[in-house]
Amino acid sequence: MKSKWITIQLGYVLGASSLLTAIVYFFATNWEQLNRWEKFAPTFLLILGFYGLSVWLSHQTGRQFLSRLSLFASCVSFGVGAGLIGQTYNSHADSYTLFAVWFIPAFLFAIWTRWQPFYILSYILGHLAYCFYFFPHWQGGSDSEGVRITIWVGLAIVNGIIYLLTERGKLNSSFLKWISFQAVIGILLVLSNSYAFEDYGVFMxxxxxxxxxxxxxYSHKMRSKAYLLFSGLWISATITFKYIELVVRHYNELFFIISLLFVIVFIGANVKFMTFIRAWQPAEKPRNEVLDGEAGEDVKPEGDFTKWIVRVLTVSVVIIGSLLGSLTVIGIVTLVLGFENPENVLMGFGLVVVTSMIFLKKLNALVRYTILISGLLLGAGAAVFAENIPVQFAFLALTIAAFIYIAGMVHRIFFFLAAILITAAILTNWLNSSVVILSVITGLLFVLFAGGQVIRNAAVRQPVLYSSYPSFLFTLFVLTFMTESAWYYVTNALFFILVVLALVVSRQLHSRWIFAWSMGFWTAFLVYKYYDLAWKLLHKSITFGMIGILILIFTVWYEKRHRLEAAEPETAAGANVKANRLLIAVLVLLQIAAMSIQIGKSEWLLSHGQLIKLQLEPLDPRSLIQGDYVRLRYTISEPPISDMKNDDVTSKKKISVVLAPNTATDVYEFKRVYTKGEELAPGEVRMNGTRRGYEGIDYGIENYFIPEGTGRTYEQNAKFAEVKVSAGGDAILERLILQQSVVQ
Known part of the structure; x- marks a missing residue:
């Protein structure tokens, strides 16, 4: 019964996600055949329609999941509508306002429903709003290093707060807990790069x-194996990156000799430390000191947790030791010993070391794995660099032997992936086409995954499956962007069909890891296809729309057939939706009101603003959800204001300028910075803007949305823009003027 309900639930998710993707793609095409009102009407209908459907479903027995899904679709439709307004009136392409406005209802829905998709959506939107506010076009701008570090530290603090809230149960989301944990350490690691941040990086x-x-x-205190593993991996990454920084800064003989000694001491110390950990037997906690949630049978055996600590340390030390050891050996061979052909030395060293370590089973495991992986990295890497095919085959054979003779899940996964990479390197010597090489690797991975299903030995079967399946999805996913002509459609269709089948089968078989990988690549497929220029947005929209409808039709049929066997279980999220119906209704109405007000303000400005003509120089990017647009730079975008003695120039980022027409060309040009309260001369207009750097000014009219595929025409021929300006200085871009025609 439960498995059938899970299948039905998955069908609705796949169908709804396809339809929502189709909606986003359709409006992003900026179809010329639709006027403003023909674009706005469907978005209002979608918001209200999905909300109405959510309300109706909430009153139906066994429809709580569909009710929440419909409410989520309504929230997504609001984001599409907000983006559509910006597209129609040529404002805030990828700007923080779009994502900030969208974030507010998404976050409130997350709080009121406590449903994971709303948490995920609000987290993404909040971060986009934050980043676009400080870095409007994903550039550092002219802010000082200290300011940029402060901005990113602020984001790390926000993620730290999110982690604490999830840990304390204030936010009920395992996803937010995981992603915020990674974000805090990842941001701090990037900020500590002394080359990217020369002044303050070392202090970070x-x-x-x-x-x-x-x-x-904290991971040890809370006895969390997963987060202890994450912590160990981040420590490994940190030590490795810091070592690379030191290599770049101190590239000399003495440094590499000291590094070799450090690696030896590092490995030896960790061997002793893990021996101590294995023998460690702490006193049992008194009953009154047991942490909340650890009482009774929930308390995990100390020995089990100790084994996990040893595993985490082993993985971390092997990663650190292998990478540092490999870099150190390269430095010694090339710089200290000064061999003329260091690649030959490294290949020989790798062959001897890998062969020896495979069969020296009595050697300490930590030392053995570190030396073995270092030898493989050095030898195989040198063979690939030197394009030595026989040696590459030798390392491929040794890697397969290591997979067979060396037990351990992590080790076998590493050797499996290493064998695949070496195979790909060998193929590059025989095949000139990267598409053909990737196709061969994809087919090989599929065969290995299929063959792994029949392996009886679990110690061998699991690493084969865990390695081959995500690798297969990744290579096939890459092929959906690389292929051309008929093969392009074959790879896209194949990827879609296989992922959907994997999702359905994995849910039926309760294979969580296959489902997680499949859902991740399904999401990536829907998102990244937006940037696939080989397939027009309109065609993608129609395709995903038809697929979504077909999936929903099949799901409805399947549900009717198994309705009695597939009863939906009651959830806390469904109860939360019912308890907050009134608040949700008010929020939906506020969304409609906000969109209506923005449309009204823009229409009033178009009707009553003064028309002026500006000279421009366009560029051609693509917005995240709004489609293609040209990024405009005007002759008034960088006026000579740095030399002017005016309080309005040096005070804040907000600034107003006075423009006047050139009598010869009718093009409006910069005259001066506007002083509050001054009267304008006949023909002059005031325009509000925001300071960008020392002399740059953004007026809010820097984006012009265009139909898909017309960017080159605008880039080459657009020379002027017609702008409506209100008496208060607000501006709206009405149209661009090409050399030979006017485009509206």
């Missing part, structure tokens, strides 16, 4: 070390 090592120490301490 202190909060990074503090965050890593806190992560390890």
């Amino acid at each position: 090592n202190l909060p990074l070390i503090g965050a890593l120490a806190a992560a390890v301490w």
Whole structure:
């Protein structure tokens, strides 16, 4: 019964996600055949229609999931509508206002429903709003290094707060807990890069070390195996990156000799430390000191947790030791010993080391794996660099042997992936087409995954399956962008069919890891196809719309057939929706009101604003959800204001300028910075803007949305823009003027 309901639930998710993708793609095409009102009407209907459907379903027995899904679709439709308004009136392409306005209802829905999709959506929108506010076009701008570091530290603090709220149960989302944990450490690690941040990067090592120490301490205190593993991996990444920084800064013989000694001491110390951990037997906690949630049978055996700590340390030390050891050996061979052909030395070293370590089973496991992986990285890497095919085959054979003779899930996954990479390197010597090479690797991975199903030995079967399936999805996903002509459609159709089948089958078989990988690549497929220029947005919209409808039709048929066997279980999220019906209704009405007000303001400005002509120079990017647009730069975008002595120039980022027409061309040009209260001369207009850098000004008219595929025409021929300006200085871009025609 439960498996049938899970299948039905999955069908509705796949169908709804396809339809929502089709809606986003359709409006992003900026279809010329539709006027403004023909675009706006469907978005209002979608918002209200999905909300109405949600309300109706909430009153039906066993329809709580569909009710929440419809409410989510209504929220997504609001985001599409907000983006459509910006597209229609040529404003805020990818700007923070779009995502900030969308974030508000998404976050409130998350709080009121406590449903995971709303948490995920609000997290993404909040971060986009934050980043676009400080970096409007994903550039650092002219802000000083200290300001940029402060901005990113602020984002790390926000994620730290989110993690604490989820840990304390204030936010009920395992996704937010996981992603915020990774974000905090990842941001601090990037900020500690002393080359990207020359003045303050070195000081950011202190909060990074503090965050890593806190992560390890708290993970151990809460006895969380997963987060202890994450902490160990981040420590490994940190030490590796810091070592690379030191290599770049201190590339000399003494450094590499000291590094070799450090690696030896590092491995030896960890061997001793893990021996101590294995023998460690802490006293049992008194009953009154047991943490909440650990009482009774929930308390995990100390020995089990100790084994997990040893595993985490082993993985971390092997990663650090292998990477640092490999880099150190390269430095010694090339710089200290000065061999003329260091690749030959490295290949020989790798062959000897890998062969020896495969069969030296009595050697300490930590030392053995570190030396083996270092030898494989050095030898195979040198063979690929030197294009030595026989040696590459030798390392391929050794990698397969290591997979067979060396037990352990993590080790076998590593050797499996290494064998695939070496195979790809060998193929590059015989095949000139990257598409053909990737197709061969994709087919090989599929065969290995299918063959792995019949392997009886679980110790061999699991690493084969865990490695081959995500690798297969990744290579096939890449092929959907690389292929051309008929093969392009074959790979896209194949990817779609296989992922959908995998989702359905994995849910039926309760295979969580296959479902997780499949759902991740399904989401990536829907998102990244937006940027696939080989397939027009309109065609993608029609295709996804038809697919979504077909999936929903099949799901409805399947549900009717198994209705009695597939009863929907009651959930807390469904109860939360019912308890907050009034608040949700008010929020939906506020969304409609906000869109209506913005449309009204823009229409009033178009009707009553003064028409002026500006000279421009366009560029051609694509917005996240609004389609193609040209990024405009005007002759008034960088006026000579740095030399002017005016309080309005140096005070805040908000600024107003006075423009006047050139009598010869009728093009409006910069005259001066507007002073509050001054009277304008006949023909002059005031225009409001925001300071960008030292002399740059953004007026809010820098984006002009265009039909898909016409960017080159506008880029080459658009020379002027017609803008409506209100008496208060607000501007709206009405149209661009090409050399030979006017385009509206």
